[in-house]
Amino acid sequence: MAIPDRGLLDWLDEASAERGLYYANRDGDWDFWSYGDLRSLVLRTASALRAHGVGPGDAVALVQRSSPGFVAGFFGALAAGATPCSIAPPFAFQRADEYATHAAHLLATVRPRAVVCDDESLERIRKISADAGLGEPVVFDELVAGAEPLAAPLPLPETALIQFTSGSSGFSRGVRISNEALATNISGMGAWLGCAPEYPAASWLPVHHDMGLVGFLLNVVVTGFDGFMFQPDDFIRSPLNYLRCLSDRRIVMTAMPNFGLSYILRRVRPADLDGLSFDAMRAVIIGAERVDPRVLDDFHALLGPHGLDRGALVPAYGSAEATLAVTGLPPGEGWTTGRPDAGHAASLAGTEVVGCGRPLAGRTVTVVDEDGEALPDGQVGEIIVKGVSLTSGYVGDAGSASGTSIGESGLHTGDAGFLREGQLFVIGRLGDGLKVSGKMVFAESLETLLHQRGIPERRVAVLLGVRDGTPTGVALFAGGRPEWRGIAHEVLAEWLGDAELLSIEVPRGGIAVTSSGKPRRRVLWQEMCAGSFPAEPRPLTAD
Template structure:
């Protein structure tokens, strides 16, 4: 049955796939390798530049993934969970598809390099108790050390692939593609202390690709680019798997190379004539702030038609700065697509309609917003208003409710509540956590029948206006002061605007022992040296305190400023506010040699 149709711009909306090929991404890859074996699938930039690209066609990717499946079978690993902890690159992609082709469940992770990454890696091993770990040979000498730190009695087999691991043996029969459930265990990118493995089926993965395909439309000349971590939902499901499903080439570079020099992302887009890319809000901010005029002059962003921005609340100010900075080199603001998604829904929940040429921003009455109502402001841009960016329309075939998190009653348009999602993208649950899975993935609105439709409780707050979804923040991060609901990202934006030397910041509430009430605490990072901070500390703290007080009517109880790395972040670039709060209370935040500032 053909699924081909055209969108409002005359493009094919969904490229047809045979029914068998559509049953799993393993079968999709087999189909691509059979039908278009010489078509470019991936191009990896090992040093972050275009000087030494490594290209793999669909035929080459399928052969290498098939070799991984054969090696795993030869090791007796034809079922169970396998942690994939390789460096970002093409071997990671081959390992991923090879694990699934072998009939195993892939557990994407990152190499145990560094204290924080190792702690996270070990917490994943403890939680999922894998049959095997596939990681770089450089960690072979640390296995006993890793096992000594595990809380569980792990009997995982460690596999250290050398180059021939990915080479096909002509005399060895291939492992036929099959879809064994679950396909994948995806760990959210937050705290190491309480990792939650999200159980994703092959149907979840294919559904996510299909709804994104339908949202984007098909373009014959599409070329993607991603620096996102391949073990994170946006980098894995939103780029690698989506590209294979859609049949278009993806240019990849390491997230380390992007963080070291954000110019590399936009230069790769220029060099390889990229038409579609994706990044979290902070990436656009970083590019707008850090690139020199000379670097900008080398860019050509005129071919970019779709740039998805998600992973955290989208800032209209960030998007405006990015547009202003790069419009002279061909960037079209209409290509920006704010979107909303989460790992528990595989990835995609909503995105800006393709037909819209600009981002939809609503100016809302600040006082009404703080009391749970999205009311359009008559006077836009004043201190009594706040702008909120739309995350667009809901994914095809899915349903979203906004629900009062206390009464569980669905709310009307313009009322702020918790976002609930139903549809084929929604995961099966959390690994080994039946009670949490039931409360999170099987929620029912108040008054709904017991045999009625169930929903995923996202923990995100938002509202609907004119059929589009607006996301205002995390339910658990909400700051409640004297009955007012303050969203931390709004306060954080005020902090960053107050002083040019501040970068990341986190806002949260702490109960005052003296007054027995909630107070706002700010943690921020200073761009310069300790000496420079000491010289500017007084002015900085005064400006931050004044900005937050003026913008939000609340005076911060304390402003803590430290060096880069003070604000804790997830691997996807989200601020870990609760973990930063814990570190603040425990006195373990990074600090300059001199005492941190207090307002």
């Protein structure tokens, strides 16, 4: 039975000693933290933050992996009347210079009163904090050592979370999420998914990303069901262990981007699943990036013989500025694909688009043209979101190349899509496209075709734009294979008409991505135009 709506700290008043969070450890077992244990740690953390000089309305930056300390840091900041924000730890970035730039920008944006980190992040964060003119960061264990618990939580801050955008169009922006917006989004997800304390869940998603933080961790803790927590690198090392957890623990809910499904497909063979069962699974939430229908088909073909219902695959759409969830497919309904009307078919580069469900309660979604006029079903335009759980504004400079903005007319997402019988179909970023013969072709659509032709995800990025007055399409390969150039030429030449086609080869891992793994397309485009790549662009040919 679903629980009623709850405030962000209501769980502290009824913290269970039987349910809680299980953290995968190096011995192949679990470290269990009951909600009763976490409650005590949260109140100790709140007391320690107050002693550290944190007051109502201050920001607290958390640079930590998924851990009991992160949970206590997040809810402890709220219990101290402060506003938490989660910053990716260094492990999330392959290049040290990129991480330093990223973290320095976020810290300079929020100017936190306290920076709480874990041991492995301390040295890196210490230097970045010093360069930003901030105080010495504190390791979580040292922060709470000897602290007595706060008698009771302080009133919640007006801003309950500063959430960072992905930064795919440049620097991440800090988004102010109010207490009401955060609680409303969590309640909306609970109603959409049918969350209840008796339904266990599992996740490998990083807690610095909104899908892992709001969509999973906060949803689990506030609702009060068991959560089985992996590190992202646990999943990368062995997706089979994660699947075994889903089977052995009778997991009902999990979440991941399209990349996670395709990674499982590359690493797990049908024979590896002997003896496993996924018939308890009600919702595999799929979001954060465009969903490939072939990946959904193949994933169901792999796990379906072991009990996974097709209706358990639940595509969704959301954004940081909407706290997270905007639309979602109800569990059990079964996903579908669609195309826009014939006059807009080129905008999809010939691919079907997976439907991301209908708006959650209290939200409306419209698709508008360049003049802001609502478009009928099947017509491609910008996705506009109105209703509950929208951001109350940005921290600092609201300028961005992303095209996302919020005002009286609602949230202008900067995403292109279309509606069909109330369901939203998302195509890609408006700024990541090129007009060909009067119709838009999107980089994400072309990448989907390249993946379907055998080029793995994270190994190619498509960049589109106008360079020196010439429409241009670029295939950026990371550790590319010779045959990939021919595949890319065939796809890009078909859909980009007379545009100039270029290719750039960088080492594996050389494609700049956000902390959630999305290509930073506009940053990459600017670097290409400025000649900043170590390799020069060359013509993309069929040979």
